[in-house]
Amino acid sequence: MLRAALARNDPAAVELMWDRYAGDLLAYLQAVLCSRHDAEDVLQTVFVRIVQKRHKLAKARHLDAYVYSIARNEAFRLIGRRKRKRKVEAVNEIWLTVTEEKPGPNELAEELQAALARLPQPQREVIVMKVYKQKTFSDISRLLGLSANTVASRYRYGMEKLRTLLENLIL
Amino acid sequence: MKNKDTQNEQLESILRKARLPEPSPELKERITAEAKRAWNQTLPELSWLVPFRRLAASAAAAILIIWLANYSSERALAQWQSEKVPSTSEQFPGLESLPEIPYGPFVRQLATVNRQPSMIDASALNDHIEVLRHILDETQQSNITKPSELPGSRSHLISNPPSVISYS
Numbered sequence: 060m061l062r063a064a065l066a067r068n069d070p071a072a073v074e075l076m077w078d079r080y081a082g083d084l085l086a087y088l089q090a091v092l093c094s095r096h097d098a099e100d101v102l103q104t105v106f107v108r109i110v111q112k113r114h115k116l117a118k119a120r121h122l123d124a125y126v127y128s129i130a131r132n133e134a135f136r137l138i139g140r141r142k143r144k145r146k147v148e149a150v151n152e153i154w155l156t157v158t159e160e161k162p163g164p165n166e167l168a169e170e171l172q173a174a175l176a177r178l179p180q181p182q183r184e185v186i187v188m189k190v191y192k193q194k195t196f197s198d199i200s201r202l203l204g205l206s207a208n209t210v211a212s213r214y215r216y217g218m219e220k221l222r223t224l225l226e227n228l229i230l
Numbered sequence: 231m232k233n234k235d236t237q238n239e240q241l242e243s244i245l246r247k248a249r250l251p252e253p254s255p256e257l258k259e260r261i262t263a264e265a266k267r268a269w270n271q272t273l274p275e276l277s278w279l280v281p282f283r284r285l286a287a288s289a290a291a292a293i294l295i296i297w298l299a300n301y302s303s304e305r306a307l308a309q310w311q312s313e314k315v316p317s318t319s320e321q322f323p324g325l326e327s328l329p330e331i332p333y334g335p336f337v338r339q340l341a342t343v344n345r346q347p348s349m350i351d352a353s354a355l356n357d358h359i360e361v362l363r364h365i366l367d368e369t370q371q372s373n374i375t376k377p378s379e380l381p382g383s384r385s386h387l388i389s390n391p392p393s394v395i396s397y398s
Contacts, residue, residue, distance in 0.1 A: 073265045077258060086250045099257055106265040111272050155248040168248045190242050191250045218238050221245075228244050229237075 065117035076109060083192055083202075084130050090187035091134045093176045095154040101137055105130045127202045167228075174224040182217030185210055 064072035088098035108129050119125040155172040175183055188194045200207040
Protein backbone atom coordinates (compact mmCIF):
# COMPACT_ATOMS: atom_id res chain seq x y z
CA MET A 60 0.00 0.00 0.00
CA LEU A 61 2.78 2.39 0.99
CA ARG A 62 4.91 1.25 -1.92
CA ALA A 63 2.00 1.80 -4.31
CA ALA A 64 1.41 5.30 -2.93
CA LEU A 65 5.09 6.11 -3.35
CA ALA A 66 5.06 4.77 -6.90
CA ARG A 67 1.95 6.87 -7.69
CA ASN A 68 3.72 9.89 -6.22
CA ASP A 69 0.77 10.36 -3.88
CA PRO A 70 1.43 12.72 -0.90
CA ALA A 71 -0.86 10.52 1.19
CA ALA A 72 2.18 8.23 1.45
CA VAL A 73 3.49 10.55 4.18
CA GLU A 74 0.62 9.59 6.51
CA LEU A 75 1.06 5.93 5.70
CA MET A 76 4.76 6.18 6.43
CA TRP A 77 4.03 7.84 9.75
CA ASP A 78 1.61 5.10 10.80
CA ARG A 79 4.01 2.37 9.78
CA TYR A 80 7.36 3.70 10.99
CA ALA A 81 7.10 6.62 13.40
CA GLY A 82 6.74 4.71 16.70
CA ASP A 83 9.39 2.07 15.98
CA LEU A 84 11.81 4.54 14.43
CA LEU A 85 11.51 6.92 17.37
CA ALA A 86 12.25 4.08 19.79
CA TYR A 87 15.19 2.96 17.67
CA LEU A 88 16.59 6.50 17.45
CA GLN A 89 16.20 6.99 21.20
CA ALA A 90 18.12 3.78 21.75
CA VAL A 91 20.92 4.98 19.46
CA LEU A 92 21.05 8.59 20.69
CA CYS A 93 19.88 8.23 24.32
CA SER A 94 17.95 11.47 23.92
CA ARG A 95 14.31 12.08 23.14
CA HIS A 96 14.84 15.56 21.67
CA ASP A 97 17.65 14.41 19.38
CA ALA A 98 15.59 11.41 18.35
CA GLU A 99 12.64 13.64 17.41
CA ASP A 100 14.87 15.97 15.39
CA VAL A 101 16.50 13.07 13.59
CA LEU A 102 13.09 11.49 12.97
CA GLN A 103 12.04 14.66 11.15
CA THR A 104 15.20 14.57 9.04
CA VAL A 105 14.58 10.90 8.30
CA PHE A 106 11.07 11.61 7.02
CA VAL A 107 12.33 14.42 4.81
CA ARG A 108 15.06 12.13 3.43
CA ILE A 109 12.51 9.39 2.77
CA VAL A 110 10.32 11.85 0.87
CA GLN A 111 13.30 13.07 -1.16
CA LYS A 112 14.27 9.50 -2.00
CA ARG A 113 10.73 8.23 -2.53
CA HIS A 114 11.39 7.06 -6.08
CA LYS A 115 14.20 4.81 -4.80
CA LEU A 116 12.12 3.71 -1.86
CA ALA A 117 9.30 2.57 -4.14
CA LYS A 118 11.75 0.25 -5.91
CA ALA A 119 13.66 -0.88 -2.82
CA ARG A 120 13.81 -4.62 -2.32
CA HIS A 121 13.67 -4.38 1.47
CA LEU A 122 11.67 -1.27 2.24
CA ASP A 123 11.90 -1.51 6.05
CA ALA A 124 15.65 -2.14 6.04
CA TYR A 125 16.11 0.83 3.69
CA VAL A 126 14.16 3.13 6.02
CA TYR A 127 16.13 1.93 9.05
CA SER A 128 19.42 2.43 7.23
CA ILE A 129 18.42 6.05 6.51
CA ALA A 130 17.58 6.48 10.21
CA ARG A 131 20.86 4.93 11.32
CA ASN A 132 22.88 7.11 8.93
CA GLU A 133 21.14 10.27 10.10
CA ALA A 134 21.66 9.35 13.76
CA PHE A 135 25.37 8.68 13.22
CA ARG A 136 25.66 11.92 11.26
CA LEU A 137 24.33 13.80 14.27
CA ILE A 138 26.72 11.94 16.59
CA GLY A 139 29.63 12.73 14.24
CA ARG A 140 28.67 16.41 14.10
CA ARG A 141 28.57 16.53 17.88
CA LYS A 142 31.98 14.88 18.13
CA ARG A 143 33.52 17.27 15.60
CA LYS A 144 32.19 20.24 17.54
CA ARG A 145 33.41 18.59 20.74
CA LYS A 146 29.92 19.14 22.05
CA VAL A 147 29.27 16.00 24.04
CA GLU A 148 26.32 16.59 26.29
CA ALA A 149 25.81 14.66 29.45
CA VAL A 150 22.95 12.21 29.18
CA ASN A 151 20.62 13.53 31.82
CA GLU A 152 17.47 13.67 29.75
CA ILE A 153 14.56 11.37 30.53
CA TRP A 154 13.72 9.22 27.53
CA LEU A 155 12.18 6.33 29.44
CA THR A 156 8.99 6.78 31.45
CA VAL A 157 7.48 4.51 34.04
CA THR A 158 4.11 2.88 33.45
CA GLU A 159 2.85 2.82 37.02
CA GLU A 160 1.83 6.11 38.54
CA LYS A 161 3.43 5.75 41.94
CA PRO A 162 5.37 8.23 44.01
CA GLY A 163 8.98 8.40 42.95
CA PRO A 164 8.70 6.36 39.74
CA ASN A 165 11.28 8.44 37.94
CA GLU A 166 14.03 6.94 40.05
CA LEU A 167 13.45 3.56 38.44
CA ALA A 168 13.29 5.09 34.94
CA GLU A 169 16.50 6.99 35.57
CA GLU A 170 18.24 3.89 36.86
CA LEU A 171 17.09 1.80 33.91
CA GLN A 172 18.04 4.37 31.31
CA ALA A 173 21.40 4.97 33.00
CA ALA A 174 22.09 1.24 32.81
CA LEU A 175 20.96 1.11 29.17
CA ALA A 176 23.10 4.14 28.35
CA ARG A 177 26.16 2.30 29.63
CA LEU A 178 25.68 -0.51 27.13
CA PRO A 179 27.42 -0.40 23.75
CA GLN A 180 25.06 1.11 21.18
CA PRO A 181 24.61 -2.08 19.06
CA GLN A 182 23.57 -4.06 22.15
CA ARG A 183 21.34 -1.26 23.41
CA GLU A 184 19.40 -0.93 20.15
CA VAL A 185 18.70 -4.68 20.04
CA ILE A 186 17.50 -4.77 23.65
CA VAL A 187 15.31 -1.68 23.23
CA MET A 188 13.69 -3.06 20.07
CA LYS A 189 13.11 -6.47 21.65
CA VAL A 190 11.95 -5.35 25.08
CA TYR A 191 10.08 -2.14 24.33
CA LYS A 192 8.84 -2.80 20.80
CA GLN A 193 8.31 -6.56 21.13
CA LYS A 194 10.29 -7.34 18.00
CA THR A 195 11.58 -10.85 17.47
CA PHE A 196 15.22 -11.56 16.63
CA SER A 197 14.11 -12.29 13.10
CA ASP A 198 12.35 -8.91 12.82
CA ILE A 199 15.36 -7.06 14.21
CA SER A 200 17.77 -8.86 11.89
CA ARG A 201 15.57 -7.95 8.91
CA LEU A 202 15.25 -4.30 9.94
CA LEU A 203 18.92 -3.78 10.76
CA GLY A 204 20.30 -5.95 7.97
CA LEU A 205 22.10 -8.26 10.41
CA SER A 206 22.10 -12.01 10.82
CA ALA A 207 19.76 -13.46 13.45
CA ASN A 208 22.75 -14.96 15.27
CA THR A 209 24.43 -11.56 15.54
CA VAL A 210 21.24 -10.04 16.91
CA ALA A 211 20.84 -12.86 19.43
CA SER A 212 24.43 -12.60 20.62
CA ARG A 213 24.17 -8.83 20.98
CA TYR A 214 21.03 -9.32 23.04
CA ARG A 215 22.70 -11.97 25.20
CA TYR A 216 25.83 -9.92 25.91
CA GLY A 217 23.76 -6.81 26.55
CA MET A 218 21.51 -8.63 29.01
CA GLU A 219 24.52 -10.01 30.86
CA LYS A 220 25.90 -6.52 31.31
CA LEU A 221 22.53 -5.19 32.37
CA ARG A 222 22.24 -7.95 34.95
CA THR A 223 25.46 -6.72 36.51
CA LEU A 224 24.43 -3.09 36.31
CA LEU A 225 20.96 -3.67 37.74
CA GLU A 226 21.78 -6.35 40.30
CA ASN A 227 20.26 -4.25 43.07
CA LEU A 228 16.86 -4.45 41.30
CA ILE A 229 17.02 -8.22 40.68
CA LEU A 230 15.79 -10.22 43.67
CA MET B 231 20.60 -22.36 29.62
CA LYS B 232 17.14 -22.46 31.16
CA ASN B 233 18.50 -20.55 34.12
CA LYS B 234 19.82 -17.87 31.74
CA ASP B 235 16.46 -17.63 29.98
CA THR B 236 14.68 -17.23 33.31
CA GLN B 237 17.15 -14.56 34.35
CA ASN B 238 16.63 -12.76 31.04
CA GLU B 239 12.87 -12.92 31.43
CA GLN B 240 13.18 -11.55 34.94
CA LEU B 241 15.37 -8.72 33.70
CA GLU B 242 13.00 -8.02 30.83
CA SER B 243 10.10 -7.71 33.25
CA ILE B 244 12.10 -5.13 35.22
CA LEU B 245 12.92 -3.23 32.06
CA ARG B 246 9.25 -3.31 31.03
CA LYS B 247 8.30 -1.42 34.17
CA ALA B 248 9.44 1.54 32.15
CA ARG B 249 8.32 2.28 28.63
CA LEU B 250 9.29 4.37 25.67
CA PRO B 251 6.79 7.16 25.04
CA GLU B 252 5.00 7.09 21.70
CA PRO B 253 5.35 10.06 19.33
CA SER B 254 3.06 12.91 20.36
CA PRO B 255 0.34 14.35 18.04
CA GLU B 256 2.31 17.63 17.94
CA LEU B 257 5.36 15.76 16.71
CA LYS B 258 3.25 14.02 14.08
CA GLU B 259 1.85 17.33 12.89
CA ARG B 260 5.28 18.95 12.74
CA ILE B 261 6.99 16.10 10.94
CA THR B 262 4.25 15.31 8.44
CA ALA B 263 3.95 19.02 7.56
CA GLU B 264 7.70 19.19 6.97
CA ALA B 265 7.64 15.97 4.94
CA LYS B 266 4.75 17.21 2.77
CA ARG B 267 6.58 20.48 2.16
CA ALA B 268 9.63 18.48 1.07
CA TRP B 269 7.34 16.34 -1.11
CA ASN B 270 6.08 19.38 -2.98
CA GLN B 271 9.58 20.78 -3.40
CA THR B 272 11.01 17.55 -4.78
CA LEU B 273 10.04 16.76 -8.34
CA PRO B 274 9.17 13.18 -9.12
CA GLU B 275 12.13 11.54 -10.76
CA LEU B 276 11.63 10.44 -14.34
CA SER B 277 13.16 7.08 -15.16
CA TRP B 278 14.77 8.21 -18.42
CA LEU B 279 16.36 11.18 -16.70
CA VAL B 280 18.61 9.01 -14.54
CA PRO B 281 21.12 7.86 -17.23
CA PHE B 282 21.29 11.38 -18.65
CA ARG B 283 22.03 12.77 -15.24
CA ARG B 284 24.74 10.16 -14.68
CA LEU B 285 26.26 10.95 -18.08
CA ALA B 286 26.28 14.66 -17.31
CA ALA B 287 27.86 14.03 -13.93
CA SER B 288 30.57 11.82 -15.52
CA ALA B 289 31.29 14.44 -18.19
CA ALA B 290 31.51 17.17 -15.59
CA ALA B 291 33.86 15.06 -13.48
CA ALA B 292 36.07 14.33 -16.53
CA ILE B 293 36.22 18.03 -17.46
CA LEU B 294 37.10 18.91 -13.90
CA ILE B 295 39.89 16.32 -13.77
CA ILE B 296 41.37 17.50 -17.10
CA TRP B 297 41.14 21.13 -16.05
CA LEU B 298 42.85 20.36 -12.75
CA ALA B 299 45.62 18.44 -14.54
CA ASN B 300 46.19 21.33 -16.97
CA TYR B 301 46.11 23.85 -14.20
CA SER B 302 48.62 21.96 -12.08
CA SER B 303 51.01 21.43 -15.02
CA GLU B 304 50.82 25.10 -16.02
CA ARG B 305 51.46 26.10 -12.47
CA ALA B 306 54.48 23.82 -12.24
CA LEU B 307 55.80 25.19 -15.56
CA ALA B 308 55.27 28.79 -14.48
CA GLN B 309 57.34 28.08 -11.41
CA TRP B 310 60.25 26.96 -13.61
CA GLN B 311 59.89 29.86 -16.02
CA SER B 312 59.90 32.39 -13.24
CA GLU B 313 63.37 31.13 -12.24
CA LYS B 314 64.67 32.05 -15.79
CA VAL B 315 66.15 28.67 -16.52
CA PRO B 316 66.81 28.38 -20.29
CA SER B 317 64.44 25.97 -21.89
CA THR B 318 65.72 23.03 -23.94
CA SER B 319 64.07 24.21 -27.14
CA GLU B 320 65.99 27.50 -27.10
CA GLN B 321 68.63 27.88 -29.87
CA PHE B 322 72.22 28.02 -28.70
CA PRO B 323 73.38 31.52 -29.58
CA GLY B 324 77.07 30.71 -30.06
CA LEU B 325 80.31 30.98 -28.19
CA GLU B 326 80.30 34.78 -28.20
CA SER B 327 77.32 34.90 -25.92
CA LEU B 328 78.78 32.38 -23.48
CA PRO B 329 79.85 35.02 -20.93
CA GLU B 330 76.21 36.06 -20.57
CA ILE B 331 75.17 32.54 -19.72
CA PRO B 332 75.72 31.72 -16.07
CA TYR B 333 78.83 29.57 -16.50
CA GLY B 334 82.13 30.08 -14.77
CA PRO B 335 85.34 31.05 -16.63
CA PHE B 336 86.68 27.52 -16.37
CA VAL B 337 83.64 26.04 -18.11
CA ARG B 338 83.84 28.71 -20.84
CA GLN B 339 87.49 27.92 -21.41
CA LEU B 340 86.69 24.22 -21.51
CA ALA B 341 83.99 24.78 -24.11
CA THR B 342 86.37 26.84 -26.23
CA VAL B 343 89.12 24.22 -26.06
CA ASN B 344 86.69 21.47 -26.90
CA ARG B 345 85.42 23.28 -29.92
CA GLN B 346 88.81 24.43 -31.30
CA PRO B 347 90.21 21.05 -32.46
CA SER B 348 87.45 20.61 -35.01
CA MET B 349 88.69 23.83 -36.75
CA ILE B 350 92.37 22.99 -36.35
CA ASP B 351 91.96 19.44 -37.55
CA ALA B 352 91.21 20.37 -41.15
CA SER B 353 94.12 22.76 -41.60
CA ALA B 354 96.55 20.49 -39.75
CA LEU B 355 95.49 17.57 -41.89
CA ASN B 356 95.90 19.62 -45.04
CA ASP B 357 99.37 20.67 -43.92
CA HIS B 358 100.27 17.12 -43.09
CA ILE B 359 99.03 15.87 -46.47
CA GLU B 360 101.03 18.60 -48.19
CA VAL B 361 104.16 17.58 -46.29
CA LEU B 362 103.61 13.92 -47.16
CA ARG B 363 103.01 14.75 -50.81
CA HIS B 364 106.18 16.84 -50.89
CA ILE B 365 108.22 14.04 -49.30
CA LEU B 366 106.77 11.47 -51.67
CA ASP B 367 107.62 13.64 -54.66
CA GLU B 368 111.16 14.12 -53.44
CA THR B 369 111.55 10.39 -52.79
CA GLN B 370 110.22 9.47 -56.19
CA GLN B 371 112.55 11.96 -57.91
CA SER B 372 115.58 10.79 -55.97
CA ASN B 373 114.74 7.13 -56.69
CA ILE B 374 114.54 7.86 -60.38
CA THR B 375 117.83 9.75 -60.52
CA LYS B 376 120.18 8.09 -57.99
CA PRO B 377 118.81 5.75 -55.33
CA SER B 378 122.27 5.01 -53.77
CA GLU B 379 122.97 8.74 -53.21
CA LEU B 380 120.33 9.19 -50.53
CA PRO B 381 121.76 10.83 -47.35
CA GLY B 382 121.83 7.91 -44.85
CA SER B 383 119.07 5.48 -44.25
CA ARG B 384 116.81 7.89 -42.34
CA SER B 385 113.35 8.36 -43.65
CA HIS B 386 111.88 11.83 -44.29
CA LEU B 387 108.62 10.54 -42.93
CA ILE B 388 110.06 10.14 -39.45
CA SER B 389 112.23 13.23 -39.45
CA ASN B 390 109.55 15.86 -39.79
CA PRO B 391 106.31 14.97 -37.96
CA PRO B 392 103.56 17.59 -37.78
CA SER B 393 103.54 19.54 -34.61
CA VAL B 394 99.81 19.58 -33.85
CA ILE B 395 97.70 16.75 -35.08
CA SER B 396 94.49 15.81 -33.49
CA TYR B 397 91.97 13.29 -34.76
CA SER B 398 89.46 13.90 -32.12
